[in-house]
Amino acid sequence: MKFFADTAEIDEIAELNALGMVDGVTTNPSLIMKSGRDIIEVTREIAAMIDGPVSAEVVATDADTMLTEGRKLAAIAPNIAIKVPLTWDGLKACKRLTGEGHMVNVTLCFSANQALLAAKAGATFISPFIGRLDDINIDGMELIADIRTIYDNYGLETQILAASIRSANHMKEAALIGADVATAPPSVIRKMADHVLTDKGLEGFLKDWEKTGQTIS
Numbered sequence: 577m578k579f580f581a582d583t584a585e586i587d588e589i590a591e592l593n594a595l596g597m598v599d600g601v602t603t604n605p606s607l608i609m610k611s612g613r614d615i616i617e618v619t620r621e622i623a624a625m626i627d628g629p630v631s632a633e634v635v636a637t638d639a640d641t642m643l644t645e646g647r648k649l650a651a652i653a654p655n656i657a658i659k660v661p662l663t664w665d666g667l668k669a670c671k672r673l674t675g676e677g678h679m680v681n682v683t684l685c686f687s688a689n690q691a692l693l694a695a696k697a698g699a700t701f702i703s704p705f706i707g708r709l710d711d712i713n714i715d716g717m718e719l720i721a722d723i724r725t726i727y728d729n730y731g732l733e734t735q736i737l738a739a740s741i742r743s744a745n746h747m748k749e750a751a752l753i754g755a756d757v758a759t760a761p762p763s764v765i766r767k768m769a770d771h772v773l774t775d776k777g778l779e780g781f782l783k784d785w786e787k788t789g790q791t792i793s
């Protein structure tokens with residue numbers, strides 16, 4: 577499973593990237609707002625740093641303006657994936673933009689039917705939002721599993737990009753189901769390294785080591 581960093585914070589992306597933990601980046605208007613940066617500038621910086629798709633989202637709601645915005649975002653760098661919302665207009669924009677050779681990430685997906693439509697419209701990525709479904713007591717992971725089954729049934733090549741990931745457990749579940757990509761905040765990716773027995777074991781080893789009076793140097 578590929579890891580995308582769900583953030584527009586340059587320092588956090590750079591830290592993960594140095595460890596080889598980032599296969600791409602996703603941003604959205606809220607994350608751009610949080611970064612306090614200009615969308616074009618920060619997207620250009622991220623795209624130059626990352627060897628993989630960097631999603632930048634349109635904010636228009638009609639297909640024609642989405643096309644104009646999408647082309648402007650795609651001109652930033654060759655590895656930009658244009659993010660469009662899963663609306664009828666978004667699907668129209670998706671079809672046109674992928675037809676022009678751009679990568680398109682169809683976002684705000686909350687149902688298997690929406691994901692089926694996005695694949696028919698040629699989406700490069702479909703972004704089902706797990707956490708936001710969990711928030712309203714619908715099992716987000718079940719949606720990832722349903723989309724996996726449907727895409728596999730028909731050999732649809734759109735990549736499933738599990739989004740709105742809130743925990744390290746979400747990462748594991750998405751990987752078990754076979755999501756192609758998971759996009760997560762850097763804090764969640766770091767959390768995947770945590771285990772209480774690792775901490776406990778290390779504490780024990782270090783205590784015993786101290787008793788030996790030795791040093792390694």
Ligand code: E4P
Nearest residue numbers: 582602603604708739740741
């Ligand atoms: C995906 O591309 C979105 O940027 C993101 O995963 C949304 O997550 P949230 O529900 O935590 O805002």
